[in-house]
Amino acid sequence: MPGSTDGTEAAGLRPLLFSIAYGMTGSVGDAEDIVQDAFLGLTRAHRAGTAIADLKPYLTTTVTRLGINHLGSARVRRETYVGEWLPEPVVVSVDRHGPAEHAELADSLSMAFLVLLESLSPMERAVFVLREVFEYGYPEVARFTGKSEVNCRQIFSRARQRVAAGAKAPDSAPPPERRAESEELARRFFEAAEGGDMDALLGMLAPDAVLYGDGGGRTRTIGKPVTEPRLGAQLLVGGFRLGRGLGASLRPVLVNGRPGVVWQDAEGRVISVIELDIADGVVQAIRSVSNPDKLRHLGPVSDVALLPGK
Template sequence: MSGKQDETGADGYRPLLFSIAYGMTGSVGDAEDIVQDAFLGLTRARLAGTVIADPKAYMATAVTRLGIDHLRSARVRRETYVGDWLPEPVVVSAERPGPAEHAELADALSMAFLVLLESLSPVERAVFMLREVFGYGHADVARITGKSEANCRQILTRARRRVAEGGRTRRGEAPAARRARGEELARRFFEAAEGGDMDALLDMLAPDVVLHGDGGGRARSIGRPATEPRRVARMLVTGLRRLRMFGLSLRPAWINGGPGVVMHDAEGRVAGVLGLDIAEGRVLAIHSVVNPDKLHHLGPVSDVARLPGK
């Protein structure tokens, strides 16, 4: 098989590789850089005469290990992050269908799920992702991470326990049915929020709903997560009313495997993303990302919410 054919075959694994890298980092840009670095490593290995018998396994290993290294350095930066840290949103909409590796992102990588993974160490996160999200066998997880199989089983048990303690995840419903129900609930939810219908909002919010806001010290956002349904509903109504005053509009989108909206200013620039985490017909969490550094991959970014001098 020629090198060009090999390269084409490996290129077909980009959706999987992007999903692994994004699941590790929570960053679209960093995930794309990691995948590109892995492909450069593959090219160098071939030029050095290395025979790659299984390009998929080789690339998955490279991306996972690069992700572990990246996350170790990112942890230091996140300790000094201003406010609530949220992943960069992966958005699929009519206006922005997105490249295949984004559109095929596993539904399991929801905003809420990625936030839960922040409680894990880099190696725990890799083991958990490979086994629970991508279905790798224990032997393959051990090979990819460079750990013994027995050690990986111990790491997985510990990671499962920590994730289970951290919160709920969506399970049990077929993807198509869940999407249809989610989009309908989101439509009613944002109509109620924009219309100031507190009773309708309260009917759709879970008793332990949480509102997260990520401005990163660069844009106006809540300083810490907000809880209690009535408070969350009031903040949503007030916030969306203020956004309307600045000429912002909401466009439905599918965000990290869940329903939500992308906020645009009067010039069509992206001002933020609101994603909903839904289970059993109720909104469990709302994730608002307005940090401009986390929106550039979605297009030109608005300065409506930007803090002075940022």
């Protein structure tokens, strides 16, 4: 068994390890499972008498390779996924308090960014996340992935080109001095959506704003992205109007570092999580996750939007 010193150090690494696993998988549940498996492996190594000189690279290597293996099997499931795929949302309160495991989740791991990473192979994604998001040097990336430094440089270059090719616009979190501005815009946006104020909504939407919905084929949501802002606004207003009649409400939160809300029913159960991409003073994209399998880590999930038999 690990000694108390090792146990304390390992526990302190959990937020970093979770962030790496989440960046690789886009799934809170899978990331937590990968980190747990890494800790179980550490326990087995100690029991076998294995000497571990430095826990951080040891556990980072374990999580990285478990993540690569997981992505290989997950790719098959993604190819048969019903409707639009979005990552499982990481939600914290607007004062940035949340689970300790999410403390080191980089603002760069937005939903839009994680969707772009879906175009990468498992190894490309591992190298890109380690290098681009967590800024590890190539010697470390090579150690974690089991590839040579030269190979890692080639993989990273190829991955960066593919991600750049799929990006609509640079995706970066607002600087600290603009966060309050973005959160205020989000507050007014959702207030207008709940109140049915179409003119106010359209005034806050970019001309090419897109509405995305992920219900996994199990909830009432849009089947494909809505690229007409007026139609997207109408769908939001209509959905919130129906929800209001059932006693539903919106709770302001941060979703993957961006302003958003948790939409919950009269009993406080989660219906969906909605994230706003805000840039240049307007909403560029709206992403709504209502697939219950992607919301269970947030607490009880509502059944008000479930399709019959789902």
